[in-house]
Amino acid sequence: GAVVSQHPSRVICKSGTSVKIECRSLDFQATTMFWYRQFPKQSLMLMATSNEGSKATYEQGVEKDKFLINHASLTLSTLTVTSAHPEDSSFYICSARGQENTEAFFGQGTRLTVV
Amino acid sequence: DAKTTQPPSMDCAEGRAANLPCNHSTISGNEYVYWYRQIHSQGPQYIIHGLKNNETNEMASLIITEDRKSSTLILPHATLRDTAVYYCIVRGPQAGTALIFGKGTTLSVSS
Numbered sequence: 001g002a003v004v005s006q007h008p009s010r011v012i013c014k015s016g017t018s019v020k021i022e023c024r025s026l027d028f029q030a031t032t033m034f035w036y037r038q039f040p041k042q043s044l045m046l047m048a049t050s051n052e053g054s055k056a057t058y059e060q061g062v063e064k065d066k067f068l069i070n071h072a073s074l075t076l077s078t079l080t081v082t083s084a085h086p087e088d089s090s091f092y093i094c095s096a097r098g099q100e101n102t103e104a105f106f107g108q109g110t111r112l113t114v115v
Numbered sequence: 116d117a118k119t120t121q122p123p124s125m126d127c128a129e130g131r132a133a134n135l136p137c138n139h140s141t142i143s144g145n146e147y148v149y150w151y152r153q154i155h156s157q158g159p160q161y162i163i164h165g166l167k168n169n170e171t172n173e174m175a176s177l178i179i180t181e182d183r184k185s186s187t188l189i190l191p192h193a194t195l196r197d198t199a200v201y202y203c204i205v206r207g208p209q210a211g212t213a214l215i216f217g218k219g220t221t222l223s224v225s226s
Contacts, residue, residue, distance in 0.1 A: 006158070034213045043202075044159070044216040051211065093158045095214070102147065104214055106158035 002028045004096045006107025013084055013114055021079045021110045023094030029074035030096035034104065035067075038091040050077055084114040119203045121220045127197075129226045133190040137203030140184040146207050148179060149214065150188045152199040159202065159216075162188065193224045 003026040013019050023033060032051050036044040048069050050056035056069035066088075068080040077096075081088055091111055097104040120138040127133040139148065147166050151159040163170055163177045165186075170177045176189040190197055202219040206212055 004158075032211050036216075043218050044153075046213050046215060049211060049213055091156070095158075102208060103149065103161050103164055105161060106151075109156070109158045111156070 002026075002096075002098070002105045004030075004094065004105045004107045006094050006110055008110060009108055010111045011113070013112070015085055015114055016083055018080055018082045019084055019112060021081075021092055021094070021112075023077045023079070023096065023107050025075050025096040025098070025105075028096075028098040030077070031074065031099045032097045033071055033077040034095040034097075035069060035077075035079050036093045036095065038093060038109075044093060047079075081112065084112070086114045088112065089114045119205055119217055121201070121203055121217065123218065124221045124223070127190075127193045127222060127224050129195060129224055130192055133193040133197065133222055133224070135188040135190075135201050135203075135220050135222065136185065137188070138185045139203070139205045142183050142205050143207070146205045148177065148183075148186050149204045149206060150175070150177065150201065151204065151214070151216075152197075152201045153219075154196075154199045162201075193222075195224050195226065198222060198224045 005024045007022045035047045038044045047062045048056045048058045050069050050071040052071050052074050058064045071077040093109045094107045095104045149164040150162040153159045165177045179186045200219040204214050
């Protein structure tokens, strides 16, 4: 299947700093990328949907000024957690879908810990 | 998107077939049934999907009832590495439609 690479896999940052997470589709062009968040023992929660070259669409309750999403090319999307706080500690997962594919593929996830 | 109902947990002996059920009684005509699984602390892994017909690939088989209101994912010979949370998701074909995850079924395979 198609490969989606997410980086970094783990990051620890101090409160108040910003963290950038990258998501790349390695062998296909991803017209749409999705960002999810997962807290311990819970399911994945969709945060936002982004299409290449346009602004992301955020789910209700997700602050767009705190979670900045950039989808500048057909193979790269980034999620920046700005002014991180301990409650932002979570497992962040990206997903990418190409125009020809009907299934979406997921990155390995990023474990963010804010101290 | 239509919602799905899955049992919270199932057990299976190694080497036996694991049959994971899913109810999606409100599925629309153009919505597909997708199955993903998530092994602890990893991103979800695509398994299989289908619209009406039964599907089989190297990982699993998907059996969809004729009325499309339910389906079963079959892992023919479960191994310990198949222990994971399995998600059944119904979604339309549009490229911009996200997968919405429910609670899934935690499958535990034991020797």
